[in-house]
Amino acid sequence: MRLDELLEGIDTLDLREIYPDMQVDSVTCDSRKVSPGSAFVAIAGSLADGHQYIPDALAAGATLVVHSKPVPPEMVGSFVRVPDSREVYALLSGRLAGQPSRDVRVIGVTGTNGKTTTVLLAAHLLNHAGYRTAALGTLGLLRPGAAQFEGRGLTTPDAADLQRLLRELVDDGVTHVLMEVSSHALAQHRVTGLEFTGAVFTNLTQDHYDYHETREAYTEAKASLFTHHLVLSGGYAVVNTDDEVGLEIAQRFGGIGVKFGQQADNNLVMSGLSNSLAGVGWELLLKNGIWPQRRDPSVNHARFTCPLVGRYNIYNCVAAAGVALLEGLALPQVVEGLAQFDSVPGRLQPVPNQRGVHVFVDYAHTPDAVANVLSALKELRSPEARIITVLGCGGDRDQAKRPLMGKTAQSASDLTVITSDNPRSEDPEAIITQILAGIDKQGAEVRSECDRRSAIRLALEAASAGDIVLIAGKGHEDYQIVGSSTLHFSDAEEAARLLADGD
Numbered sequence: 061m062r063l064d065e066l067l068e069g070i071d072t073l074d075l076r077e078i079y080p081d082m083q084v085d086s087v088t089c090d091s092r093k094v095s096p097g098s099a100f101v102a103i104a105g106s107l108a109d110g111h112q113y114i115p116d117a118l119a120a121g122a123t124l125v126v127h128s129k130p131v132p133p134e135m136v137g138s139f140v141r142v143p144d145s146r147e148v149y150a151l152l153s154g155r156l157a158g159q160p161s162r163d164v165r166v167i168g169v170t171g172t173n174g175k176t177t178t179v180l181l182a183a184h185l186l187n188h189a190g191y192r193t194a195a196l197g198t199l200g201l202l203r204p205g206a207a208q209f210e211g212r213g214l215t216t217p218d219a220a221d222l223q224r225l226l227r228e229l230v231d232d233g234v235t236h237v238l239m240e241v242s243s244h245a246l247a248q249h250r251v252t253g254l255e256f257t258g259a260v261f262t263n264l265t266q267d268h269y270d271y272h273e274t275r276e277a278y279t280e281a282k283a284s285l286f287t288h289h290l291v292l293s294g295g296y297a298v299v300n301t302d303d304e305v306g307l308e309i310a311q312r313f314g315g316i317g318v319k320f321g322q323q324a325d326n327n328l329v330m331s332g333l334s335n336s337l338a339g340v341g342w343e344l345l346l347k348n349g350i351w352p353q354r355r356d357p358s359v360n361h362a363r364f365t366c367p368l369v370g371r372y373n374i375y376n377c378v379a380a381a382g383v384a385l386l387e388g389l390a391l392p393q394v395v396e397g398l399a400q401f402d403s404v405p406g407r408l409q410p411v412p413n414q415r416g417v418h419v420f421v422d423y424a425h426t427p428d429a430v431a432n433v434l435s436a437l438k439e440l441r442s443p444e445a446r447i448i449t450v451l452g453c454g455g456d457r458d459q460a461k462r463p464l465m466g467k468t469a470q471s472a473s474d475l476t477v478i479t480s481d482n483p484r485s486e487d488p489e490a491i492i493t494q495i496l497a498g499i500d501k502q503g504a505e506v507r508s509e510c511d512r513r514s515a516i517r518l519a520l521e522a523a524s525a526g527d528i529v530l531i532a533g534k535g536h537e538d539y540q541i542v543g544s545s546t547l548h549f550s551d552a553e554e555a556a557r558l559l560a561d562g563d
Contacts, residue, residue: 096121154253157223171262181380197240216245265428370436406535416525423535434472455486463498479515
């Protein structure tokens with residue numbers, strides 16, 4: 061692409077050795093991926109500053125360097141200085157990929173909890189209706205018709221990787237992309253330049269304060285998907301207004317939106333919520349909204365079921381239903397599709413066994429998520445059954461939530477086993493100590509066991525038939541990060557092996 065086309069409309073502070081007809085073939089922020097014809101974008105990150113790698117990028121043949129900090133005048137090359145190199149990196153990535161979000165319906169899902177489940181539910185409904193739909197998020201990429209996820213790393217990929225992936229999916233005939241949009245991705249401009257067809261807000265609770273520092277900053281990052289990105293693209297919003305922040309977003313959003321919740325003034329009104337080991341059920345009433353004109357207005361009420369366990373999953377189901385209805389599905393199609401949904405890896409994932417113990421693995425890693433999961437399980441247990449919870453907290457992450465995690469788990473469990481999660485560079489014993497700071501010494505029993513495998517064994521050995529064991533925090537992850545090492549470890553695999561050994 062010609063440089064003048066690539067930079068059209070982008071605010072620049074300084075240009076040096078720039079020629080309009082220069083050709084740029086690719087863009088990267090990693091100097092190790094530079095090749096002749098590349099634009100290298102220097103980004104000042106939290107761990108490293110890309111500006112110090114400009115000489116390496118030039119040596120590798122970078123045609124252009126985009127930067128936000130001054131570069132020495134003696135440095136030879138073509139330079140463009142911009143106010144925010146992260147933002148420009150995303151814009152250039154979209155242009156070099158041919159703006160693929162204009163050729164596919166991209167629907168983003170943001171919120172603290174429920175993103176993965178909502179994305180997979182909505183993708184399932186659209187695929188069930190005959191669309192070719194891909195799902196992208198924490199579990200990786202799930203292509204239309206695929207049985208396995210392709211690992212991707214970040215919940216929301218790097219801007220250039222994301223744009224290239226969207227182009228690949230468009231070329232493969234994909235009609236819809238459902239994607240998780242993390243607060244980090246929004247703050248770091250990974251989705252800047254994407255033209256969203258729609259966006260969903262699930263909820264907001266405490267998480268990632270290590271990065272955003274305050275609840276207000278975290279809220280603003282999430283809200284920006286609606287108040288900035290969605291407004292620019294003219295897309296629709298599906299917002300949970302039973303959540304305080306969701307209600308605020310719905311009030312601030314200046315575009316077309318659908319509100320859902322249990323209050324009568326919503327466009328999607330939920331009632332009759334039920335939860336059992338067989339799944340969840342609820343009734344849904346469609347009221348005035350932006351529903352497609354071809355929808356039959358006489359069909360505005362239905363009873364739903366879904367095999368997912370947990371009352372909070374009803375909100376995820378209704379969010380997905382809102383997307384499906386706005387994409388043109390008839391209400392009976394949505395009812396049928398949700399009833400046929402299977403499960404989500406690591407989200408209240410059952411571990412079958414012959415001992416009669418109800419064992420679940422779940423990704424819950426925030427106080428609110430743990431509370432929601434335990435509340436759901438509490439509804440399911442028989443009067444004499446106990447709830448046993450295993451959990452820890454990740455290292456190099458929000459420390460403020462650690463005592464809250466311990467307090468939340470203890471308050472809803474008969475036995476809580478505090479253990480290691482992904483300690484990363486921190487001392488796992490120190491993390492456990494911080495979690496234990498929230499424990500009530502007069503409350504239900506709490507034990508600590510640093511080794512996660514031993515902690516799971518302890519919990520399972522303490523369980524009797526009919527008891528419920530929740531192994532929380534890592535969910536679908538099949539690894540544990542200790543120091544700089546990534547070791548194979550799957551909660552589901554470990555629990556299954558221990559249960560089989562005990563039979």
